[in-house]
Amino acid sequence: MLEHILSLGAYLFCIGIFGLITSRNMVRALMCLELIFNAVNINLITFSNSFDTQQAKGEIFAIFIIAIAAAEAAIGLAIVLAIYRNKNSTRIDQFNLLKW
Amino acid sequence: MNIIELFGPLQEIIFFILEIGVILGSLGVVLLSNIVYSAFFLGLVFFCISLLYFALNADFVAAAQILIYVGAVNVLIVFAVMLINKPESLKIFPVWTVGDKITLAICLTSFFLLVNIILNTSWSNITVITESKGFLESNFTQNVQRIGSLLLTQYLLPFELLSIVLLVALIGAIVIARRENLIETNKKKVLQIKKSPTTF
Numbered sequence: 581m582l583e584h585i586l587s588l589g590a591y592l593f594c595i596g597i598f599g600l601i602t603s604r605n606m607v608r609a610l611m612c613l614e615l616i617f618n619a620v621n622i623n624l625i626t627f628s629n630s631f632d633t634q635q636a637k638g639e640i641f642a643i644f645i646i647a648i649a650a651a652e653a654a655i656g657l658a659i660v661l662a663i664y665r666n667k668n669s670t671r672i673d674q675f676n677l678l679k680w
Numbered sequence: 681m682n683i684i685e686l687f688g689p690l691q692e693i694i695f696f697i698l699e700i701g702v703i704l705g706s707l708g709v710v711l712l713s714n715i716v717y718s719a720f721f722l723g724l725v726f727f728c729i730s731l732l733y734f735a736l737n738a739d740f741v742a743a744a745q746i747l748i749y750v751g752a753v754n755v756l757i758v759f760a761v762m763l764i765n766k767p768e769s770l771k772i773f774p775v776w777t778v779g780d781k782i783t784l785a786i787c788l789t790s791f792f793l794l795v796n797i798i799l800n801t802s803w804s805n806i807t808v809i810t811e812s813k814g815f816l817e818s819n820f821t822q823n824v825q826r827i828g829s830l831l832l833t834q835y836l837l838p839f840e841l842l843s844i845v846l847l848v849a850l851i852g853a854i855v856i857a858r859r860e861n862l863i864e865t866n867k868k869k870v871l872q873i874k875k876s877p878t879t880f
Contacts, residue, residue, distance in 0.1 A: 583798050585736070588699055590794035592706055598787040599710035602780045607760055611709055611722050614753060618729050621741075629736045631806060636826050639741050640835055643827070646741075646748050647842050651849030653753045657760045658857035664764050665859075 585626045593619035606663075606670045610656045617649040694735060701728035719761050723754045740824045 592615055599612035621642045628638025663677075664670050701724060708721035726749040733742035831839050 582803050584695065584699075585732070586798045587795050588702060590791055590798065592702065594787045594791040594794070595706050595710055597790075598783055601783045603710075605715055607757065607764065608709075608715055608718055611718060611757060614722065614749070614757075615706055615709065615725065618726070618749075621745075622729065622732065625733055625736050625738045625741060629738065630803070635830065636738070636823060637830070639738050639823075639827055640830055642738075642741050643744060643831075644838065644842060646744055647846060650748050650753055651846055653756055654853040655849055655856070657756055658853040660760060661763065661857045670764050 582626060582630050585622060589619045589622040589626070592616075592622065604671050604673065606660050606672050606675075607657070609672060610653060610660070613656075614649060614653065617645060621645055691735075695732075698728045698732045698735070701725070702732070715761050716758075719754065719758045722757065723750055726750045726754060738823065740827050 596612045596615035596619060599615070600609055603609045603612060624638040624642045624645070628636055628642075632638060660670060663675060667674060667677075705721045705725035705728065709718045709725065712718050712721070726745065730742045730745035730750070733739075733745055
């Protein structure tokens, strides 16, 4: 049971890393980042349910991670909109504004 | 009171259905080339994960997951896709390059390594250690009450810092995404007004 859900978290983490590296669209990279956050949350909730049933500390960390992920999504999509307005593209390999 | 205990023998079937949803949904997020489909598959993944939290006896986090991820983050992503999206290719699956295959090999290796570590760890020993510490007598029987009391006593400082972080992030997102054309058009109007009497 525990191994089952931990394996699900590992799968979600690995496929998030894969999508984050290989995606060419910046919005898709942000989606894969959300998948990675969700993998971390699944692990935290599972450990909290299995080992720490008296004090739900893992759930509190999961709530913190959810809030940080919401802030990150807002900032990331705002940056994507600003870059799209300037360069008229959302491809990751065309973002070379900070190169010398 | 564990919610999943109500279902009894249906537990395995419920977990199996939720895991199938998560696996297929995340594959759809990564592999489909149309990004609108990816956004909706992401919503499916978030929803299945929140039901998984319900089954794992964490009902407050499940409600927060539905409210924040499905209700806010996914809607924000769909809005960004609708504002930005350009039709690029009509193929369902994109072309795979050499770098994609190398990344796939690395990710598969790390996945099997992680699963190997998970299966080889003896989790029952950890359960014995943690339960031998003795239970704290908790007055709060409900999950939500426990989380609320911990957030306002032991985790008060991170909680307040988190609210400041959210405020700063929202203001920063507005500042970054705001159009700056309004100021320029006002300047142009001023210039036109100044130029217009000289022409006459």
